[in-house]
Amino acid sequence: MEFFDVIQTARAMRRYKPDPIPEDVLVQLIEAAHLGPSGSNRQSRHWIVVRDPEVKQQLADLNRAGVSAYLEHNRESANPHVDQGRRERFLAAVEHQMNHMHEVPAIVIACADLARAPQGTFGEGAAAATEVWGAVQNLLLAARALEVGSVPTTLAFVGDGREQAQAVLGLPAHILPMVLIPLGWPTGNFGPIRRRPLDEVLHWDRYAEQSAT
């Protein structure tokens, strides 16, 4: 695929066929993630690829706890560019994924390794932002290029979900699960990503409420 077509159509996909994803494809995706940037090239990350049904079920249970609470309190769209109809379709997809998370072909858990950073220089938030998310985006784009559906999720880790996930995955205390990424061959089509207009966020030289065009 052409590079910018990949970027423009790498939208969140939450409904998958049951067919497995070949191991070499999974390795290719993790390799793409592993090539992502990190501060001082610390590469403070680990990737757990979960295919074991029992482990998937336990992660699905954690996701269900976080998503249920989210669905209960976040039905209204907080984004003026997203009308309520679109919001409802989004919520239906999130709920579908909640109900089928245990069935997805593979779940990747992107983890931050706090022990690889100089003492006290990054806590949980910075670990997520600086070490993990750039790499996760590589994975999402690589998945799109290979027609694999994916979505970065975090609701499994709210409350004590992160600690519970550490126990489920056998992670030591310094390795934090940050992003849960289900992977599967999508039942629907990849489509164009919708975002707010570029001129609301693009500024030349200095910030301005309305960019001059």
Ligand SMILES: Cc1cc2nc3c(=O)[nH]c(=O)nc-3n(C[C@H](O)[C@H](O)[C@H](O)COP(=O)(O)O)c2cc1C
């Ligand atoms: C920090 C972060 C946390 C997210 N957490 C979840 C989540 O817990 N569950 C979920 O279904 N999607 C989650 N998403 C995916 C977003 O809903 C998605 O990126 C956004 O709606 C844009 O989707 P689009 O690229 O299809 O337009 C998360 C995305 C980010 C960046």
